[in-house]
Amino acid sequence: MKITKRLKEIVNIVDCGKKVIDIGTDHGLVPLYLAKTGKSCDILATDISKASLKKLEDELNDDLRKIIKTKVCDGFEGIDIKENQIAIIAGMGAVSIIEILKANIDKVRKLDYVICEGNIGNEKLREFLNNNNFYIDKDFLIKDGRKHYDIIRFKNGADRVLKLSEIYFGKFIYEEENPLLMPRLFKIEKKNLAFKKQIENNSINKEGLDLVEQRLRAIKEVKEYENKRSNRISK
Known part of the structure; x- marks a missing residue:
């Protein structure tokens, strides 16, 4: 199964065996890839749009339906957090991601970690995380086609205070060289x-x-x- 470099970089930092919630799944490419590669056997794909979820549901065979469940909802509304579970929130603006996190912040803190890929305004997301006792453990820049993307993984727990440049361009810019x-x-x-x-x-x-x-x-x-x-x- 082929997916974009952006989505491949996201699934690469999902640990094998984790239960996964894909918030705003759209066409469901991430859940399908995780299931077909055997990286996760417990996936909940959600979207605010029933029509978007229908596109994913139409791709599911009997075996995939045992792994991937779908739910029409806004963010984490109506979702119970399980042990050994993570969340992915990708393909939307950082302001929308922050709103999703703030609306159910107690649920977010119970997750093992969250992977975010905001398509704009990631300095706002880093600032929010840094001010609300979340620890960023991965933060890197990639290029897919002509566009750049920041991929951030974080979990509950206090972090050091980030410099202004780290807020804008990534926590690890002074530790990990990136030619981009x-x-x-x-x-x-x-x-x-x-x-x-x-x-x-x-x-x-x-x-x-x-x-x-x-x-x-x-x-x-x-x-x-x-x-x-x-x-x-x-x-």
Whole structure:
């Protein structure tokens, strides 16, 4: 069974034998892959859309129905958390992910861990996790086609206070070298310098300028660290 690189990276960090809840499953590609590869034999696929779940249900044979159950619900509503269970929340904005987590935060804390892949605004998700006693144990950047994705795995438990640059670009950017990081940062920097100039020159209302400047400070932190690291290597 073929799946996208993005989804493959998500299932790669699911430990074998875990019970899985796939929140917002859409077409159900993650549950199908986990079941067909034998990585999980207890999967609950949920979606707020009955029509989306129907697409998955139509793919299930008798054997798969023993492994994959479906439920129309919003987030974790109506779900009882089991022992040895994890959740996956992927393919939506970080703000939507945060709303799902906040709505049933006690249930989230009972899970072994949660894997999130937000398609926008992941700094908001990291900040939420860091401020609400969740421990990020995996956090990495991938590229699938022309798009970049941040994949974050976390569990209940206090973490160290993250730097601004770590909030924006990943907890482990100073520990794990990723060749995708700096080219992406230069692209984001160029875009935000243009935003800043446009706001300063053309907008009476300076709303949004603080956010742009914060993002630029985060990029500056990373660049300063990289320059120091390069100097240490060259000596």
